[in-house]
Each structure stands twice: as structure tokens, then as C-alpha cells.
Amino acid sequence: MWRFSSPQIIFGRDSVEHVETFRGRRCLIVTDEVIKDLGYVDSISKYLENHETVAIRADEPCTDDALELAEKMRYIQPEIIIALGGGSVIDAAKAGRILMEVDIPPEEITPFTDLEEYGFKGKTVLVAIPTTSGTGSEVTWAIVLKDEREKRKVIMANVKTMPEIAIIDPFFTYSMPENLVIWSGFDALTHAIEAFLSSFSNPFSDALASNSASMIFSNFIRSHRGEKDARENMHISATMAGMAFSNSQVGIVHALAHATGASLNIPHGLAVSAFLYPVLEFYSERGVKRLNELCLKIGHNVLQEVERLESVFEIRKIIDGSEIKMHQDEIVKKAMEDSCIVTAPFVPAEDDIAEIIERMVERCMQEES
Template identity: 25%
Template sequence: MIKDFNHYVPVRVVFGAGKLNEAGKYAAKYGSKALIVTTGSFFKEIGLVDRLINILKESGVDSEYYHDVSPNPLSTEIDAGAELGRKTGCEVVIGLGGGSAIDAAKGMAIAMGHNEPIWDFCPAGPVVKQPTDKTYPIIAITTTSGTGSHISPFSVITNPETDQKPGMGSDFIYPRVGIVDPELMLSMPKEITAATGFDVLAHSIEAYTSKIASPMSDIYAEEAIRLVGRYLRKAVTEGNDLEARSAMAYADTLAGFAMSLAINTICHGLSHAVGGISGTVHGETLAAMTPHTMRFSMNQDPEKYKKIGLLLRDETCEQVISEFTPEDAIQEVEKLIKDIGLDIPLSKQGVEEADLERIADAAFEYMSGAFDLDLRTPTREDIINILRASF
């Protein structure tokens, strides 16, 4: 019997080497002026922003450029970008970069469209407004293989005054178009390749073991896990290998679908609070905690947890399959973490032991929805134990 499900991910995915050249064609469908958003000025310095501006111009689309976005995008930066977009008459927002740039673009599309501060829409305060169809159209051009943000209806925004880093979700921030051009990923540094690549695995594992996982989200998650097992090490060590880059970009896209459908669970919920308070790198934080969140939940569905390890190994040997255990699967994840240089406990990521209790409280305050989707609902003590084990 097939489990009931609901499948809605309305993103046109344009995938392939050189597909950046089609950005103008798609942007022109949504307006005559685009706000291009990047994280910092690196893409301006290497000429990528100018290349995009010219591609847009060829299709009759003018642009404004905003780069004042932190790796963990701040609500204040998003409001300033939205103000620029509003003042200059932009009609479509293009996020060019990793999850930070795309999440910021999503936030700006909401703030611009409603002419209100973005924090009013973030699920951390007492009253949370819902985005509407006033939200401007978003085009996501991903330059990393990790965050799935080019597919998802989620945006993660940090409030610098409160250190809160909630994830918001709305159908109105699904990008209209997600452009995935693996050529843009060839020069991604090793550390970012590893951290964003692990994020793909975490999205897949958590969507795969979510309470609302479905037959269709499982298909996306399983193939993404298999591709990570096969290609992430190579993408890290041989960054200019287009086959490995392309496979990871595809895995990221599949994981984005899995995450949009089945959401994420404990590890992502907790990682937001860690990142909000300690300013850590998302993928590194996930790598420190994933083995422990897996161990916490594995007995709720041993077969699925076992399958994660078998997919990572792309294992076909009948004997290995029959003797494999969920703990073996976790060790497979730990091996991958070591191999890609992400064996970094939270204590070495700038997390203070004195902050663990505060992190746990923050996670329950605004990310408990993710905890509720886990097969095993954690108590506050469970969360503290996971944090300590990852410390």
C-alpha cells in the first residue's frame, strides 16, 4: 500500500554546464529590472556578476547589484537590500551564490513586495506575518552544491539583535527558476565543497527519516545519498572534475526536492540555534551533530537507517546487506566526515560550553517544528545530550 502524500515543488530547474547563459531569457519573463544579490563582493571581483549583468542585458533586463550579505544573512542586510530594490524599481530578485545569497534574495523578495521589515515574517517573534502573492519572483543561481535553497521554499535569516536564526517556509518563496550550472562550481574551495556537500547528505538523511517522508521524497533522498557517497570525496579532492561537480550539483537538487517535501528534523533544527548563537558554518555544524542525531533516532526505523549506509557505499553484495546494521550506517557517515576533513567537534567551531543550555532553549523556542518531524521526539535533556556528544 502506498503511503498518502502531497507533492508540490513548483520550480523550473535549468540544469547543465553553461546554463548561466540562459538567465536573461528566464528573468525577462518576470520583469525588466532585476536585483542581483550575492554574499560579499567575491563574484564581482572575479567577473561573474558582470557576466550575469551582460547576460541579462542581452534579454533586455536591467539590473541593480547588492552584495552586503553575511554568510548567515542578517535581517538588517535584507531590509537594506529590499530598500535598494524598491527604490530602483526592481521586479525580480536573483540570488547568485550559495544558500546565503539565495536565502537573502528570498527575504528581499518578501520585504520588497510587502514593504515591511523581513523580521516580521520570521517565525521567532510573538506575531508572525505570512508572505503573500505580493512577494516578488525569485530566480536562484546556485554556485555551491549544498544548500538546496534553489529548490526549497525555505529561507534562514539571523536577527543580529537577538542571535535568533529561524528557518521560515512559504510557498511564495519557491524560486520560479533554479539555474544549476556545474561550471560555476569548479572553483569552489575545498572547505566550502566539503561543508556544502555534507549539507546535501544531511538534507537527504533528515528528509528520508522524517515522519512525513513519502514514497516520492524517498526516491529523491535515496539517489542523493548514493551520489554523495560516490562523488563527494572526489569533488573535495579534485575540484576541477566536472563529472564530480555535476553529480554533486544534481545530488543537491534532488536533496532540495526531498527537503521541500519531507522537511528536516533534529539536526537541522538544532543547527540553526547553534549557528544563531555561535556563528558557526552550517555544514560543519551538521557534520559534528549528524552521527549523534542518527544514533538518537535509529531504532525508530532501523531498516531506513541501515539503508543510508548501504546507499553511501552503493552496496550490492547480498552478504554485506544482510549483516549490515544502523550503527554500521552511522560509521559510514563518520568515515565520510573524516575523509572530507569535517571531523571538527563543536568546541573547535567556536561554540562555548557555557552556551549549550541557551542553544537548546533557542532551538525549542523557534525550531521545535523540526524536532516534531523526527521519528523520535527529543526532550530538552535529549538535546543537551546530543550537543554534549557533538561538543
């Protein structure tokens, strides 16, 4: 027995107009300072009468930020929470919505926690409007926040955290900076591939994962060039990949990216882009059959395509391999403690993780020389 969960999805150009249906209800817009400065909040608030805005810090929010946001939500008592931003904003809003009703440490939001037992009633409607095309947070029940004390990423997940509505309007992605287009694109691609390879994969997630991988391979470079139709396709692909992995989970690439991101403050999208090829190469050598199945299904050699994108976007030149090498033991330990590790095609040992890191570092160093 397994299940497939998804929010209602409103998508396409001008889909943001859907917020007009919330007119008259008490709304809280959760965003960050950068999005606010870009004027995107106005594109939402103009449809609303009764609303307040809370802007969280623009870099990766931590568990304390989620608690602070929950406190504000308790005070404002919104009927509808509109999370407008990248994955971090949406994740913070997802956590805040739970913590405003339930007095538990954020880390206790796990897939096994019965939030209703703690008194969660789902008093608010959560609407997620992503402004980047990568995390898929708008359609998942996962939350990633930083634990500043332990310098690790806390992966929280519970089906109750999933937004009720996701609005996928490409308008917000047209002005994404170049780096964000690349890193978020790799994040989406990794979600699609890892969802397909996951030990929890299923026919529903497979359909979304393979389709989104195929669309990303066809649109990524054109989207980077700024072609609007490609950027719209990437936006939809990222949400599809999010739906796929939310229902089948991710694997080693994400475990390593969470660990590296927490230890060295490397942006998540950059970390996944660096680890995707070495992990797939490792799977290929270990005879992971699902990788061949994915290639056959989408008509692309996945490994070659990933290497091509890695090369086009010069990923290996950006990563400081020596710094990762220096923190290898710490990264291995954190990756092995990451819950994503158990949904990989096979559960790796510490030596396997160390070997993948060494491969990645070697590739970066070859690029440097």
C-alpha cells in the same frame, strides 16, 4: 493531503545562458561582495541589457539586511530578480522579494501566513543561481537569516518564497574553496538523510532524498579532489536534496546546527557535519526504522559512510568541543525552539538534545587527545 512544490530547473553546463531569455527586461542581480570580486556577476550581466546589481555582505545576512534589500528592490522595481550566490544570498533575495511587497516583520513569513492577505501579488520573477552545492535554497521555500539582537537563527518559510526558476550550472562550483566543498557537501548530505527520515517524508521526497544521498556518497571525496564530473554531480545532488527537504522538512541535525551556529558563529555546514553522526547514532539506538530503510534503498550503511566521511575530512579536529560544552544549555534551549525539531522521526525531549550534544563533544575531545 500534502503537496510537492518545485521551481522550474535549468541544469547542466552552460545552463546559465538561460538568463539571455530575460534580455530586455528590468533585472536586479542580488549577490555578495565575494561573488562580485570573483567576476561571476559578469557571466550573468553579459546576457542582460537592463540590469542593476546589489551586493550584500558576504557573511551570514541578518533580518535587517533582508529589510534593507527589500527597500532597494522597492526603489529599483525589477521585473526579474536574479539571486547569484550561496544559500545566504539566495535566502536574502527570497526574503527581500516578499518584503518589498508586504510590510511585515521578516519573522512573520511563516508557513501559516497567508501573504496574499497582506497584499502580496508576486510582482517579480525570482531566479536563483547557486554558486555552492549545499543549501538547496534555490529550490526550497525556507529562509534562514540571523537575528542579531536575539543571537538566533530565524527560520522563515512560506511557499510563496520559492524561486520560480533555479539554474544549476556547475561552472560556479569549480573554484569553490576546499572548506566550502566539505561543509556544503555535508549540508547537502544532511538534507538528503534528514528529508528521508522526516516525519513529513513522502514518496516524492523519498525518491529525491535517497537518490541524492547515494550520489553524494559516490561523489563527495572525488569532488573534494577537484574532479569536475564529481563536482557537477554534487551540484545536482545538492539541488535534489533541497527539493527533497523542501517537501518533507529536516530534523534534529538542523535544529542543533541552527542553534550552535547562532550561539557560536560556527558555519552552518560545519555544524551539520559535526552533528550528523551523533544524531544518526542516537536514532539507530532508538530503533528509527526509516534509517534501515534508507540503508537498504541506497545499498550503503549510512552511519558507517557518514563516519568515514567525517574521518576523511577530519571534521572532529575542527570543532572546539569545549566551547560547545560551555554553551550547552543555551544550545539546547534554542534547538528546542527551532521548528525543525517537530519534523524529526520523533520529537525529542530536552534531555535527548543534551545527550546528543554530549556525544558530539565527547567525540571531538577524543580526537583532540
